Amino acid sequence: MLGELPTTGISYCVCDDRAVFLDVERDRYFCLPSQLNQAFVRTVIDGDAMASADAERLRALGIEDPAPRDFAARRNTHAMPTKEMALSDKASSVLRAGATHWLVQSRLKRWPFARLLAYEQRRAPRRSHNPSTQTLAKLHAAFRRASLWMGEADQCLARSIAFRMLAFRLGFAPTLVLGIKLDPFAAHCWVQSEDCVANDSLERVRCFTPILAF
Template identity: 35%
Template sequence: MTGYALRKGLTFCRVDGRFVFLDLPRDRYFCLSPIADQAFLDVIAGESPAWVAAALRDGLLRETADDTRPVACIPPAPPRGSLHDNNQIVSRTSVLGALTRRAASRVWLRARPLKAVLDRVQERKSSRAGVELSVAQISRLAASYRRAGMLVSAHDQCLATSLAVAWQLASLGATPHLILGVKLHPFQAHCWVQLGDVVVNDQLDAVRLFTPILVV
């Protein structure tokens, strides 16, 4: 029996009744037309509408040897807490380090494709995982980035900030989730870091507006 899977590098989620896709190698988000959107829903349900031929031709889908069907992004545990507004006292050195790492992440994102950057984060997590950080350690790290954002605006820098936070946590041996999420009406993409069900570098109410489309 023939199945279908997404082309490598594609991931998706369902938001407000529509499918939203992230094409990571091309660094772009997109939606399908209403007709194609319904057809993709049929594919997930195990049917094979006529639209499949066009999807195969355009490279959205690929055939598999078994009855595989595309699966939406599987999010981590729903966020239930946040360290973003904690009042942990941090040193100037810690804040300067957060600013430096955020700036380095911005340079990294300009110099390399997003997929390559996220692959390096995954490699870092895999090579260093196994250490359970204390609440105090994580709180200090979160406070450092919050203070850094107060000194030099972090507006529209969620990806660079989250990369820096995730990289630092992974380097310490933790296993953070770097999450890219989307919302519609209007379309907006966002990025944050979670450890378990705790958001490290954003407010809880802010991230709950977004549906995860990629988890690293």
């Protein structure tokens, strides 16, 4: 389960009975102390009323108005993918893929995380007459080849935003998904077209619980 908290820029998911939060404005993930976590999970999952003392502690963390009806109205379970993009022997412009990846890398260095996400949330796809899955597969192949010189380590966010940018230009409207896993904590990002992973492997993304998707 993932959702966005009312009146805040904080998104959350519940993973293994633990609430994990993404504060976009501060570019950080955080969890709650055990007792407060239990109270929060009971509120968002079971609809239990929260004690006023726990509510005050949450507000001190920037989590406002923690009433069951507020959270229930904002539940948004992002469907996990069930398949991945078939590999293509042909690639669209590898140079364009690499250049777009570099552009996003540059923005990540210069822009606050919140500004970049807000910018991307406003992006709209170009009109296209029935863009084919094969076109998206060729874009996937282009990014795979570009990664040989752009690198793989710690590039999932920049690569996925860049992939989504070019997919929108081709007439697609895929979803950017940020996910997390616990013990040990790790974050990952991928692009999803309906129930299909468009730029990653199904085996990899299945390890993560979505915390933000748009």
